[in-house]
Amino acid sequence: DTEVTQTPKHLVMGMTNKKSLKCEQHMGHRAMYWYKQKAKKPPELMFVYSYEKLSINESVPSRFSPECPNSSLLNLHLHALQPEDSALYLCASSAGKNEKLFFGSGTQLSVL
Amino acid sequence: GQNIDQPTEMTATEGAIVQINCTYQTSGFNGLFWYQQHAGEAPTFLSYNVLDGLEEKGRFSSFLSRSKGYSYLLLKELQMKDSASYLCAVRDRDGATNKLIFGTGTLLAVQP
Numbered sequence: 001d002t003e004v005t006q007t008p009k010h011l012v013m014g015m016t017n018k019k020s021l022k023c024e025q026h027m028g029h030r031a032m033y034w035y036k037q038k039a040k041k042p043p044e045l046m047f048v049y050s051y052e053k054l055s056i057n058e059s060v061p062s063r064f065s066p067e068c069p070n071s072s073l074l075n076l077h078l079h080a081l082q083p084e085d086s087a088l089y090l091c092a093s094s095a096g097k098n099e100k101l102f103f104g105s106g107t108q109l110s111v112l
Numbered sequence: 113g114q115n116i117d118q119p120t121e122m123t124a125t126e127g128a129i130v131q132i133n134c135t136y137q138t139s140g141f142n143g144l145f146w147y148q149q150h151a152g153e154a155p156t157f158l159s160y161n162v163l164d165g166l167e168e169k170g171r172f173s174s175f176l177s178r179s180k181g182y183s184y185l186l187l188k189e190l191q192m193k194d195s196a197s198y199l200c201a202v203r204d205r206d207g208a209t210n211k212l213i214f215g216t217g218t219l220l221a222v223q224p
Binding site for chain 1: 142143145147152153154155156157160199203211212213214215216217219
């Protein structure tokens with residue numbers, strides 16, 4: 001299994017809603033990532049987890065809250081988002097700090 | 113600061129060869145990746161360079177010159193399915209974690 005699975009594929013939410021994005025991999029990778037990608041722009045790093053501990057937070061607003069319940073799962077909890085947060089949210093994993101990233105197909109988020 | 117530049121768009125003909133350039137200025141360097149991304153899909157790994165020189169993998173080759181802060185991706189025998197965005201990404205020299213910074217991306221259109 002060389003896949004990173006993200007759910008849901010599409011999400012529409014209001015600015016007062018609370019929702020969560022989920023990511024799962026069964027490759028035994030110990031590093032997991034959240035990236036944000038706006039249309040026609042490159043992915044921008046948000047968070048990095050290494051061995052289930054948060055190691056990088058790229059100054060992301062607190063309305064985005066990551067969680068790594070175990071080595072296979074990564075969540076992104078969303079609360080009180082703004083319309084400008086609408087984007088494709090990509091999850092990725094890697095075997096180690098010098099290994100290539102495997103990406104999921106993303107969650108297309110629209111905030112109304 | 114971090115700066116990774118690529119041409120925004122390129123057009124090429126089916127069966128031809130195309131070279132996509134990437135120049136970078138980053139605070140650290142620990143390898144350069146090329147990813148392919150079709151619209152609405154996950155980025156997929158194409159190649160990795162950490163030492164100077166050419167890496168060849170089938171129809172795709174990637175070159176790196178660390179002294180010039182320069183890389184290119186060479187695609188041979190272009191096929192229609194090669195129409196996609198091509199992302200250059202530099203791994204920052206963060207010893208603890210794999211921090212990948214993406215360039216602006218090049219949208220390649222392959223025409224019949």
